[in-house]
Amino acid sequence: MEYHELTIAAAGKLLADHQISSVDLTKALLDRIEKYDEKIGAYITLDKDMALKQAEKADQDIAGNNISLLTGIPIALKDLLCTKGLKTTCASQILDNFIPQYDASVVSKLKENGAVIIGKTNLDEFAMGSSTENSSYKITTNPWNRDYVPGGSSGGSAAAVAAQLCCAALGSDTGGSIRQPASHCGVVGIKPTYGRVSRFGLVSYASSLDQIGPITKDVKDAAILLNVISGNDKKDSTSAKKDVPDFNLAFSQFEKQSLKGMTAGIPKEYLSVDGIDPEVEKVFNTAKRVFKDLGVEIKEISLPHTDYVVAAYYIIAPCEASSNLARFDGVKYGFRAPSSDDLIDMYKKTKSKGFGPEVQRRILIGTYALSAGYYDAYYGRASQVRTLIMEDFSKAFETCDFILSPVAPAPAFKIGANVDDPLTMYLTDIFTLSANMAGIPGISVPAGFSSKGLPIGIQMMADRFDEMSLFRAGYGFEKTIRTGQKFPSL
Amino acid sequence: MKISKDEVEKIAHLARLEIHESKKEKMAEQLSHILQYIDKLKDVDVEGVKLSSGAAFMNNVLRNDELEVSPGPLVTLANAPQRDEDFYIVPRVVK
Numbered sequence: 001m002e003y004h005e006l007t008i009a010a011a012g013k014l015l016a017d018h019q020i021s022s023v024d025l026t027k028a029l030l031d032r033i034e035k036y037d038e039k040i041g042a043y044i045t046l047d048k049d050m051a052l053k054q055a056e057k058a059d060q061d062i063a064g065n066n067i068s069l070l071t072g073i074p075i076a077l078k079d080l081l082c083t084k085g086l087k088t089t090c091a092s093q094i095l096d097n098f099i100p101q102y103d104a105s106v107v108s109k110l111k112e113n114g115a116v117i118i119g120k121t122n123l124d125e126f127a128m129g130s131s132t133e134n135s136s137y138k139i140t141t142n143p144w145n146r147d148y149v150p151g152g153s154s155g156g157s158a159a160a161v162a163a164q165l166c167c168a169a170l171g172s173d174t175g176g177s178i179r180q181p182a183s184h185c186g187v188v189g190i191k192p193t194y195g196r197v198s199r200f201g202l203v204s205y206a207s208s209l210d211q212i213g214p215i216t217k218d219v220k221d222a223a224i225l226l227n228v229i230s231g232n233d234k235k236d237s238t239s240a241k242k243d244v245p246d247f248n249l250a251f252s253q254f255e256k257q258s259l260k261g262m263t264a265g266i267p268k269e270y271l272s273v274d275g276i277d278p279e280v281e282k283v284f285n286t287a288k289r290v291f292k293d294l295g296v297e298i299k300e301i302s303l304p305h306t307d308y309v310v311a312a313y314y315i316i317a318p319c320e321a322s323s324n325l326a327r328f329d330g331v332k333y334g335f336r337a338p339s340s341d342d343l344i345d346m347y348k349k350t351k352s353k354g355f356g357p358e359v360q361r362r363i364l365i366g367t368y369a370l371s372a373g374y375y376d377a378y379y380g381r382a383s384q385v386r387t388l389i390m391e392d393f394s395k396a397f398e399t400c401d402f403i404l405s406p407v408a409p410a411p412a413f414k415i416g417a418n419v420d421d422p423l424t425m426y427l428t429d430i431f432t433l434s435a436n437m438a439g440i441p442g443i444s445v446p447a448g449f450s451s452k453g454l455p456i457g458i459q460m461m462a463d464r465f466d467e468m469s470l471f472r473a474g475y476g477f478e479k480t481i482r483t484g485q486k487f488p489s490l
Numbered sequence: 491m492k493i494s495k496d497e498v499e500k501i502a503h504l505a506r507l508e509i510h511e512s513k514k515e516k517m518a519e520q521l522s523h524i525l526q527y528i529d530k531l532k533d534v535d536v537e538g539v540k541l542s543s544g545a546a547f548m549n550n551v552l553r554n555d556e557l558e559v560s561p562g563p564l565v566t567l568a569n570a571p572q573r574d575e576d577f578y579i580v581p582r583v584v585k
Contacts, residue, residue, distance in 0.1 A: 101565045194545040208544030237551035238544075311528045322505060329506070331578050333569035343581045347506040360507055364498070364521060367505040378528070383543065384536040390545070423524050439545020464545070 003028035004164040005487075008073050008221040011167055015062055015072045022062070022072025025167075026055040026116050029074050033119070033165050036490045041140040042160035044079045045087050045120040054116040061114055069224050069248065071114030076166035078157050079120035080127060081212070082201040083107055086117070090203050091135035092125045094354030095334045104201020105236065106170060106212050106229045113228050118166050121156030125356045126325065127177055127205045129153050130425055131418065134358045139415060142184060144454055144488045148412040151181030157215045158185040162455075164487055168216040168225055172202055174209045175313055176407070176432025179444035179459060182215050183407035186446045186455030186486070188474070189215045190222045193465045194439035195240035197226075198233030206320035207238075209313075209436040217486075219445060219474040223247035226467065240465070247471055259476040260295035262469070264288075264460075265400030269306035273430055277410035283448035283456040284406050287477065291404065294476050301400060303392040303434070308385050313433045314426055315369050315382035321359075322366025328354065361422060386437050393438040397463040402473050404460055405431050407444045411454040435461050443470040448483050455483075491525040493518050 003025050006014070014020045030048055037043055051074065058072035077083065080090045082100035084107075089095045103111065110117065124134035132140045132155025140155045142148040143163040150159040154171025158181035161169050171178040173191035182189025190213045197212045204210060214225035230244040266288070292298055330336035330350030337349035355363070369378035396403060408428055418425045435442035441464070444457040458477075462469040493501075498518045502509045509517055563576030572579040 098569055101561065101568055208546070234553065238546040240546075305534070308531060308534055311531050314524065315528055315531070326506075330571060331580055334571070336571035339581070341581045343583055344506065346581050348508040351506055352508040355507075360509075361517070361520065363505050363507065364501050364517070365524060368493070368497075368501045368521070368525075371501065371504060378531075380541060381531050381534075381536060383541040384539040385531055385534050387539050387542040388534065388536070390542060422520055423527055426524070 004032050006167060007217045008070070008168050008224050011073055012069050016067055018062070022055040022058040022116060023052060025072065026051055026074050026118065029118060029166060036163060037165060039141065039146060039490065040143055040159050040163050040165065041138045042121055042156045042163060042165055043076070043119045044089055044091065044122050044137055044156070047086055047119070050086065051116050051118050058114045058116060068113040070110065070228055072116060073167045074116040074118040075110060076118050076121050076157055076160045076169040077107065078123050078154050078169070078171045080123060080172060080203040081107055081170060082203070083117060083120065086120065088120065088203070089137070090126050091123045091137055092355065092359070093136050093335060094328045094350070098334050102201065105198040105233045107201065109229050121160050121169060123156055124153035125359050126203070126321070127153040127172055127174055128321070128358050128362055130176070130180060130428055132156060132181070133415065133419055134356060136356050141415070142412050142454070143490065144186065145452065147414055148454060149184070149415055151184035151408070151412060153177040154215060155181045158182050158187055158189065161185070161187045161215050161217060162488065163490060168214060168221050170212055170229070171215045172210055172212050173436065174205050174317060175436050176429050178213045178215060179432050179442055180408050180429070182444040183457030184412040184455060186457070187215055187217060188219050188222050188443065188445055189213065190226060190443040190467065190470065191435055191441060192226060192230065192467060193441045195238055196441070196465065196467070197229050198231070198236040198239040200233055200235035204324040206317040207324065208320060209317060211436070219471060219478050220248070220251055222443070223251065223471050242465055245468055247468065250468060250471065251475065254472055254475050258295050259291065259473060262402070262473060263297045263299060263400040264291055264402055264404045264473070265299055265301035265396055266404055267303040267306065267396070268300050269303055270405050270431065273409060275409050276406065279450045280406050280408070280410060280456055284458060287447045287458045287481070288404065290477060290480055294480060296473070299400060301396045301403070303396060305385065305388045305392050306434070309389060309433050309437060310427060310430055312382040312385040312389065313429070313437060314365070315378050316386065318362040318366035319370050319379050320366070322363045322370065325359070325363055358422065389434060390438045393434070393440060401469045402460045402462045404458065407431060407457045407459045411450040411452070411456050431459060440464050441467045441470055443474050445474045445478055446483055447481060491522070491529060493521045493525065
């Protein structure tokens with residue numbers, strides 16, 4: 001097996017058995033990035049020396065038998081996770097020169113566990129988008145077909161995992177930004193329960209919806225990585241004081257048991273969503289049959305407020321964004337535009353030159369919806385609808401263990417196809433937004449391909465803090481489904 | 491809800507953004523299009539429904555009031571676009 005093909009679990013075993021070194025593994029991946037990333041465009045920033053130093057340290061740790069499941073494993077980070085001493089841009093001109101003075105809590109945890117930070121990956125600016133076309137640096141292409149988008153906003157992380165330019169990656173998910181690119185790139189992505197993972201050091205987009213999670217080559221790797229990054233953190237008061245089960249250990253149990261006894265709910269409202277691509281429907285129906293064959297009981301459920309999810313989300317997220325992004329004012333960090341000697345003029349010039357069009361659009365929507373006279377009609381009402389959406393899910397999980405659905409209504413689209421039509425782009429988030437609105441976990445697992453050879457995933461969502469059901473069902477599905485080629489040839 | 495060019499200007503000022511004259515019309519159109527879609531929230535019966543502010547546990551998170559080492563001004567101001575020792579420099583605020 002070649003270095004780049006290794007999963008976290010496989011590489012970890014070879015490292016622990018002294019059959020490979022972290023330096024060789026890291027070098028092999030850096031060479032591969034050198035060779036292919038010009039075509040893929042997954043990375044914004046690389047620091048080879050830093051990565052190799054971390055790899056050397058990992059090799060020393062292994063020699064001293066000081067080893068965790070991540071020791072020496074090269075992991076890529078979405079470029080909105082703060083990394084001490086390493087540029088963190090959020091794919092925005094406004095943070096083009098920003099060098100964090102501290103690590104995000106997830107980054108500290110990776111480092112404490114001996115992981116190698118191999119680079120920072122591309123995204124839609126401040127995670128606002130579903131195609132990674134809103135990056136102010138570069139277009140990331142889909143490794144399966146370079147005319148197509150990788151999805152977004154964690155498109156760089158998903159493309160890096162699919163093109164095997166890292167062992168695994170972290171992304172962030174505010175409305176589907178881990179699950180949708182994972183689906184479009186044929187890899188696994190999990191958005192954990194809100195509060196499972198500390199958001200400290202994640203540059204905020206919409207704080208009540210944002211969550212960091214793994215993008216990996218398979219379900220088991222997602223469990224290994226989630227175990228490391230989960231847990232309460234005093235630096236994030238919304239991180240949950242909840243025990244984190246040993247997801248990884250549970251896999252030995254999963255090996256022995258079938259999925260018998262589990263119940264999957266299929267929301268009847270999802271089947272009547274406009275514009276579901278027939279190829280997505282076909283893959284979804286196959287997935288349903290696979291679960292049935294595995295002994296899962298399939299039942300119809302109802303999420304009555306499905307039709308209002310997109311509208312409520314595209315008020316709440318921009319409102320939070322307009323407040324969060326006010327901090328980029330050209331004073332404390334980042335870019336400052338030349339201006340006249342007037343403070344307001346300096347703010348305006350800095351923000352207008354520093355933020356791209358989609359970010360400005362969302363700031364404007366949020367500012368409008370929160371402005372005097374409109375607050376109740378927009379933010380207030382959207383927050384009430386959010387309560388109803390949460391209640392829909394609580395009721396649904398009284399009768400099923402997980403909800404099965406497509407991830408996106410269609411496979412990846414061509415680069416440039418939707419850039420001028422924000423609303424159409426928003427509507428493609430219909431299946432993923434709910435998990436963020438309700439704070440529940442969701443996983444995307446590869447399930448098939450379109451006739452054009454583009455990957456299509458399926459989504460499972462579970463009740464709050466029940467990632468275990470997602471790993472169990474996801475792993476059972478992954479073991480059984482035959483999708484053909486697992487990774488694209490570059 | 492339809493947004494006019496003048497309203498775009500007003501909101502932009504509140505958000506401290508400057509929209510180029512040539513782009514105001516298109517921005518007004520796009521925002522109107524989005525807000526018209528959002529108008530469907532009016533169809534939901536929300537009588538008596540509580541506001542949700544998210545999925546976090548709704549309890550206060552307290553800690554002991556203990557001194558911790560602060561990173562200090564050199565670290566805090568490391569990314570300032572313009573500074574003088576441990577002060578940020580901004581355009582004149584007081585006339």
